[in-house]
Amino acid sequence: MVAKFELTDDSVVVVIGTGAGGGVLSNELAQKGVKVVALEAGGRYLPEDYINDEWESFGQLAWTDPRTTSGDWRVAKDFSGLPAWIVKAVGGTTTHWAGASIRFQEHEWKALTSYGPVDGANLLDWPIDAAEMAPWYEKAEAKLGVTRTGDRAGLPGNNNFKVFEKGARALGYKEVHTGRMAINSADYDDRMACQQTGFCFQGCKWGAKWSAAYTDIPRGEATGNLEVRDHAHVARILHDDSGKVTGVEYFDKDGNLQMQKARIVCVAGNSFESPRLLLNSASSMFPNGLANSSDQVGRNYMRHTTGSVYAVFDKPVRMWRGTTMAGIVQDEARHDPSRGFVGGYELETLSLGLPFMAAFLNPGGWGRSFTTALDSYETMAGMWIVGEDMPQATNRVTLSDVKDQWGLPVANVNFSDHPNDIAMRNHAYKQGQAIYEAVGATRTFPTPPYPSTHNLGTNRMSEKPEDGVVNKWGQTHDIANLFVSDGSQFTTGAAENPTLTIVALAIRQADHIASEMAAGSI
Amino acid sequence: MSKIERQGLTRRALLARVVSTGALAVTGVGFIAAPDAAWALEVTTITEHQMATLLQMARDIYPHDKVGDQFYAVAVKGYDAEDKKALVEEGVAALDAAAQAAGHADYVSMGWEEDRVKILQAMEDAPFFQTVRGGLVTGLYNQKEVWPIFGYEGESFSKGGYIERGFNDINWL
Ligand SMILES: Cc1cc2nc3c(=O)[nH]c(=O)nc-3n(C[C@H](O)[C@H](O)[C@H](O)COP(=O)(O)OP(=O)(O)OC[C@H]3O[C@@H](n4cnc5c(N)ncnc54)[C@H](O)[C@@H]3O)c2cc1C
Numbered sequence: 291m292v293a294k295f296e297l298t299d300d301s302v303v304v305v306i307g308t309g310a311g312g313g314v315l316s317n318e319l320a321q322k323g324v325k326v327v328a329l330e331a332g333g334r335y336l337p338e339d340y341i342n343d344e345w346e347s348f349g350q351l352a353w354t355d356p357r358t359t360s361g362d363w364r365v366a367k368d369f370s371g372l373p374a375w376i377v378k379a380v381g382g383t384t385t386h387w388a389g390a391s392i393r394f395q396e397h398e399w400k401a402l403t404s405y406g407p408v409d410g411a412n413l414l415d416w417p418i419d420a421a422e423m424a425p426w427y428e429k430a431e432a433k434l435g436v437t438r439t440g441d442r443a444g445l446p447g448n449n450n451f452k453v454f455e456k457g458a459r460a461l462g463y464k465e466v467h468t469g470r471m472a473i474n475s476a477d478y479d480d481r482m483a484c485q486q487t488g489f490c491f492q493g494c495k496w497g498a499k500w501s502a503a504y505t506d507i508p509r510g511e512a513t514g515n516l517e518v519r520d521h522a523h524v525a526r527i528l529h530d531d532s533g534k535v536t537g538v539e540y541f542d543k544d545g546n547l548q549m550q551k552a553r554i555v556c557v558a559g560n561s562f563e564s565p566r567l568l569l570n571s572a573s574s575m576f577p578n579g580l581a582n583s584s585d586q587v588g589r590n591y592m593r594h595t596t597g598s599v600y601a602v603f604d605k606p607v608r609m610w611r612g613t614t615m616a617g618i619v620q621d622e623a624r625h626d627p628s629r630g631f632v633g634g635y636e637l638e639t640l641s642l643g644l645p646f647m648a649a650f651l652n653p654g655g656w657g658r659s660f661t662t663a664l665d666s667y668e669t670m671a672g673m674w675i676v677g678e679d680m681p682q683a684t685n686r687v688t689l690s691d692v693k694d695q696w697g698l699p700v701a702n703v704n705f706s707d708h709p710n711d712i713a714m715r716n717h718a719y720k721q722g723q724a725i726y727e728a729v730g731a732t733r734t735f736p737t738p739p740y741p742s743t744h745n746l747g748t749n750r751m752s753e754k755p756e757d758g759v760v761n762k763w764g765q766t767h768d769i770a771n772l773f774v775s776d777g778s779q780f781t782t783g784a785a786e787n788p789t790l791t792i793v794a795l796a797i798r799q800a801d802h803i804a805s806e807m808a809a810g811s812i
Numbered sequence: 813m814s815k816i817e818r819q820g821l822t823r824r825a826l827l828a829r830v831v832s833t834g835a836l837a838v839t840g841v842g843f844i845a846a847p848d849a850a851w852a853l854e855v856t857t858i859t860e861h862q863m864a865t866l867l868q869m870a871r872d873i874y875p876h877d878k879v880g881d882q883f884y885a886v887a888v889k890g891y892d893a894e895d896k897k898a899l900v901e902e903g904v905a906a907l908d909a910a911a912q913a914a915g916h917a918d919y920v921s922m923g924w925e926e927d928r929v930k931i932l933q934a935m936e937d938a939p940f941f942q943t944v945r946g947g948l949v950t951g952l953y954n955q956k957e958v959w960p961i962f963g964y965e966g967e968s969f970s971k972g973g974y975i976e977r978g979f980n981d982i983n984w985l
């Protein structure tokens with residue numbers, strides 16, 4: 291049943307990348323009868339292949355092709371070649387992701403209007419709003435099987451959650467629960483319930499967590515309308531003299547350059563690779579890269595204001611047991627400038643295994659202050675901060691002088707915190723530490739951000755062509771048959787983990803593309 | 813019991829000790845070993861003194877009193893290699909020079925961790941220190957055998973996860 295399309299077939303939609311955006315889009319189009327060729331740089335791995343071992347799993351799934359960094363963020367110093375922790379595999383980063391799935395709040399769709407202009411920030415309203423997105427969110431929640439939405443029950447709380455919940459309640463927080471998670475609390479949609487193995491970041495071996503790798507991808511293939519080519523690294527998007535895109539060039543499994551024709555091209559390589567590809571596709575007609583008349587391709591890179599708080603207690607917690615991120619405090623997600631910053635943040639439980647804890651607790655740290663923390667690993671609890679960061683024009687992806695294995699310039703990621711980001715992080719550290727102190731923590735650790743897991747904004751959505759790269763459908767302002775379908779479309783980041791929104795946008799975009807194709811307008 | 817003795821970690825001293833206990837057969841290559849011969853680490857490219865210094869340095873960078881020397885030895889044994897030789901030679905010489913300037917025979921014979929740490933702090937930005945420290949992050953903490961010492965349980969899928977093995981068994985809150 292799996293389709294096979296000719297390289298010369300110019301009736302297909304080519305989707306680049308098969309993660310949250312591209313994987314879902316491919317399946318949704320295929321379900322509607324649209325022929326799709328999905329090109330994925332990584333290989334195919336299924337639950338039986340996933341490894342309950344942090345570094346081994348990282349070696350199996352993570353994107354480790356070269357990237358470079360600049361700016362004053364600490365990641366550029368501690369992990370200069372690894373600005374992001376994301377996946378190169380069929381299913382993209384939905385293999386690694388923890389499953390936290392929450393909707394944007396209404397005011398966050400209109401950040402500029404809600405917060406007013408902020409010095410040094412490039413805030414903008416999305417050209418869509420909560421009412422427009424509500425039905426798409428509902429579809430996305432049903433697809434992902436998000437707990438605490440529809441009639442799906444919440445997950446049970448693990449040890450890490452219990453400590454977090456008790457502390458949060460002691461501080462008076464009200465919106466505290468085990469999260470809205472794309473992890474089954476009961477069997478759902480042919481996937482089993484969570485077995486509390488605690489390796490959500492390494493790919494769920496039970497399939498209890500939603501991932502495009504074993505849901506949307508095989509279901510799309512089963513329609514006979516979707517062909518997924520793995521180990522297919524897209525190098526360039528091609529266009530004709532009229533400025534319409536005509537196909538893509540990619541390196542196949544054997545390293546040979548192939549050309550796939552296309553009626554429509556959708557870019558979904560995550561927020562470093564998508565702008566990189568548009569920039570690497572520059573031509574005499576588009577010397578600054580495709581879809582870049584606004585000069586916004588690559589700009590406004592956002593990664594959420596993050597950080598973690600770990601704490602040690604005088605008794606065991608064993609935080610690694612059970613779901614990695616099933617716990618949330620939402621009280622600080624509101625917009626309340628009296629705290630000294632605009633926008634808000636979520637606090638979510640988080641646990642790392644010992645090997646990752648050693649690498650990320652205090653990168654570069656050593657000596658007794660560091661090792662006594664790890665000595666208390668068994669009595670440790672942990673949480674993650676995820677808050678809205680400010681888009682800035684100078685936080686951007688550009689082409690580096692370094693080249694990858696294909697001879698293509700890699701992405702350089704320049705990032706510096708905005709003062710609003712710093713104020714928010716410091717507030718969150720304080721609250722996080724207070725939560726743990728309220729339940730008797732003997733020591734707390736305000737831990738710096740990891741390489742980015744949330745990467746957003748580098749092809750942002752805008753009402754006006756001069757403010758951004760794509761319109762409200764993710765269609766590029768400049769080229770009618772070129773779309774962006776991943777997190778790089780985000781106009782602003784909101785306080786919430788992004789994937790539910792990426793998926794909702796992809797479902798909506800598939801609907802739009804299919805009807806425009808049927809109408810013959812693209 | 814597996815603690816390396818700081819003094820006299822020369823080839824001759826070690827040989828003498830091992831021979832006297834008869835616990836280890838030595839075949840003419842260099843090695844360093846635990847005094848109780850619980851484990852030994854062969855060196856073929858760098859010197860025993862250099863390896864012993866690396867081992868001490870590893871302990872001083874990431875001191876865990878409950879983690880035996882053998883785990884640190886595993887973490888640094890990769891430095892006994894042709895392409896690491898120059899780095900190690902230079903780095904150990906720098907450590908020893910700093911120790912001598914502070915009135916000690918060499919780095920490994922400094923009795924207090926505190927004093928050794930001061931020397932390390934002064935060379936914290938040097939490539940030698942950064943390489944050794946960076947390598948230890950995975951070299952030490954990614955050894956499955958050390959995980960139980962920290963209480964970490966590792967792989968859990970084959971045991972059916974924690975759903976029936978204490979994911980929510982906290983009892984002191
Ligand atoms: C450890 C971790 C935990 C996370 N937890 C959460 C969470 O709890 N909740 C949440 O909402 N989000 C979470 N995320 C983030 C989430 O995974 C991402 O937001 C989401 O997967 C991004 O979707 P995407 O489509 O933009 O890109 P991805 O899912 O990264 O997919 C991009 C794909 O494109 C491929 N690709 C790139 N360039 C090319 C090219 N040139 N040619 C061919 N293929 C290419 C890549 O190999 C990749 O497979 C987490 C991420 C990580 C790493």
Ligand code: SF4
Nearest residue numbers: 484485487488490494
């Ligand atoms: S804890 Fe649950 S969701 Fe996470 S990997 Fe295990 S079974 Fe999957």
